[in-house]
Amino acid sequence: MTDLQDLTALIRANTPLIVIETRDEGRVVELFRQALMHVWRALHRWSITEGLRRIDLDREDPAEIAPDASNTLQAIRNAEQRGIYLLLDFHPYLGYAGTQRQLREILQRRDCEPHVLVLVGHKVELPAELESLAVRYTPRLPDANALLKLVREEAENYAKEHGGRRVEADSEAVQQIVRNLRGLDPIDARRIARQLIFNDGALGPGDLPELAKLKFELLNRSGHLHYEYDTARMDDVAGASRFKRWVQQRRDVFVSGEAPVGLDPPKGVLLLGVQGCGKSMLAKAVAAGFGVPLVRLDFGTLYDKFHGETEKNLRDALSSAEQLEPCVLWIDEIEKGLASDGGDSDGGVSRRVLGYLLTWMAERKSRVFLVATANQIDALPPELLRKGRFDEIFFVDLPGAATREALFALHLRRRQLDPATFDLAGLSAASDGFSGAEIEQAIVAALYAAHAAKAPLNDFMLRAELKQTRPLSVLMAERVQGLREWAQGRTVPAD
Numbered sequence: 001m002t003d004l005q006d007l008t009a010l011i012r013a014n015t016p017l018i019v020i021e022t023r024d025e026g027r028v029v030e031l032f033r034q035a036l037m038h039v040w041r042a043l044h045r046w047s048i049t050e051g052l053r054r055i056d057l058d059r060e061d062p063a064e065i066a067p068d069a070s071n072t073l074q075a076i077r078n079a080e081q082r083g084i085y086l087l088l089d090f091h092p093y094l095g096y097a098g099t100q101r102q103l104r105e106i107l108q109r110r111d112c113e114p115h116v117l118v119l120v121g122h123k124v125e126l127p128a129e130l131e132s133l134a135v136r137y138t139p140r141l142p143d144a145n146a147l148l149k150l151v152r153e154e155a156e157n158y159a160k161e162h163g164g165r166r167v168e169a170d171s172e173a174v175q176q177i178v179r180n181l182r183g184l185d186p187i188d189a190r191r192i193a194r195q196l197i198f199n200d201g202a203l204g205p206g207d208l209p210e211l212a213k214l215k216f217e218l219l220n221r222s223g224h225l226h227y228e229y230d231t232a233r234m235d236d237v238a239g240a241s242r243f244k245r246w247v248q249q250r251r252d253v254f255v256s257g258e259a260p261v262g263l264d265p266p267k268g269v270l271l272l273g274v275q276g277c278g279k280s281m282l283a284k285a286v287a288a289g290f291g292v293p294l295v296r297l298d299f300g301t302l303y304d305k306f307h308g309e310t311e312k313n314l315r316d317a318l319s320s321a322e323q324l325e326p327c328v329l330w331i332d333e334i335e336k337g338l339a340s341d342g343g344d345s346d347g348g349v350s351r352r353v354l355g356y357l358l359t360w361m362a363e364r365k366s367r368v369f370l371v372a373t374a375n376q377i378d379a380l381p382p383e384l385l386r387k388g389r390f391d392e393i394f395f396v397d398l399p400g401a402a403t404r405e406a407l408f409a410l411h412l413r414r415r416q417l418d419p420a421t422f423d424l425a426g427l428s429a430a431s432d433g434f435s436g437a438e439i440e441q442a443i444v445a446a447l448y449a450a451h452a453a454k455a456p457l458n459d460f461m462l463r464a465e466l467k468q469t470r471p472l473s474v475l476m477a478e479r480v481q482g483l484r485e486w487a488q489g490r491t492v493p494a495d
């Protein structure tokens with residue numbers, strides 16, 4: 001079914017009151033005009049600036065009466081020929097008892113042929129007694145063909161405004177742009193297409209990150225998602241070789257959206273591990289590895305004191321993420337939003353949040369790859385860890401000797417120092433039990449010491465810093481040990 005078919009059916013059924021919430025009233029008017037080819041009625045349009053005019057297929061008459069709401073309804077009430085009345089932004093006038101009464105009389109008139117009244121506006125709120133008489137219709141979002149047409153029109157507009165200069169378009173990128181515009185209404189889709197074209201007179205793969213950002217800004221109306229502009233590459237992360245391979249193997253299937261027979265499309269992972277060992281970096285690197293945008297959901301900010309609002313916030317956030325597909329959704333510190341006791345302590349909110357999240361994870365069809373990260377296993381509800389919820393649960397442990405060497409090399413290089421001039425094996429041995437974050441901190445502290453001593457950084461200074469540091473694995477030995485023991489056999493080592 002198309003919008004045209006739906007609206008024609010509503011007119012044929014003599015639906016007395018149709019409510020259409022849209023920002024694209026021009027399209028609605030056009031659709032009703034086209035409907036006249038299938039079901040004949042006199043078509044009228046009203047707005048406070050233009051008054052009531054007849055606008056059938058091939059005519060547009062001037063207004064005959066003053067545009068105020070009461071006059072208009074009186075005229076509609078008295079019109080004998082049955083008609084369709086498109087009332088643009090009329091609903092604010094329905095706040096008056098007199099106007100409501102007039103409208104109800106039109107809807108319920110028995111003495112002559114029934115009219116179809118259509119209230120069109122961005123947001124149409126009705127008094128309860130009128131709401132019960134209304135049918136709400138939501139126009140469909142444009143499909144791929146409509147979006148391609150709209151991109152072409154904007155390319156033509158560009159040519160017109162630039163002395164006939166054609167837009168250089170990479171056809172593969174245009175296809176991708178069209179795919180990414182899905183889920184937007186025609187006005188937003190056109191605005192974004194126009195912006196991408198008018199930026200540089202071209203459409204190419206370089207427009208995709210910009211498109212993702214523009215789309216994100218539009219969709220994240222609830223404000224619970226954060227667009228992560230700062231992504232990491234897999235090469236920026238030391239270790240985690242098994243995890244990197246796992247992601248690499250799934251890249252093509254995720255990006256193309258086409259899983260070969262017998263394979264499920266990749267859906268998500270849980271990264272569980274010791275603090276400061278690179279979970280956040282890995283979450284970012286998945287997005288970079290897949291070449292898709294990364295959005296982060298802060299569970300803590302979803303909670304609202306008003307009944308039902310928390311679940312609504314989660315629903316809105318997940319649906320915004322879905323409209324951004326393909327993307328990676330990163331839920332950081334997932335344990336903070338889900339109580340492990342089943343959530344009875346907060347009136348059942350976290351139990352309902354968990355239930356909604358689990359259902360979404362099981363049923364979603366969109367290409368949203370979920371990366372959840374967590375530090376504390378005892379705070380996680382067991383339902384989340386059950387087999388089949390995530391594709392895999394990875395354990396990001398304290399780095400082993402080889403990974404610690406790689407960490408020193410990586411962070412020294414990042415600070416324009418040549419790793420070959422350091423005893424990496426010795427530094428690795430001296431930093432047993434250190435996390436990646438602690439190794440990085442030791443390098444930074446040693447650099448300050450070198451700066452104060454007006455000397456170049458050397459192994460001795462680094463070792464001195466390591467010696468002074470009591471790593472978390474020592475300070476919280478029991479906790480780290482407990483986590484490692486739990487992870488054995490239940491999770492896959494990331495490295």
Ligand SMILES: Nc1ncnc2c1ncn2[C@@H]1O[C@H](COP(=O)(O)OP(=O)(O)OP(=O)(O)O)[C@@H](O)[C@H]1O
Pocket residue numbers: 236237238239273274275276277278279280281282375407410435436437438440
């Ligand atoms: N494997 C690693 N490779 C490179 N850098 C690392 C690695 N692990 C940690 N780091 C450094 O430590 C910093 C903190 O790491 P990150 O935030 O990714 O750890 P995390 O496991 O998410 O920690 P938390 O649980 O505290 O959020 C990173 O910005 C990075 O500079």
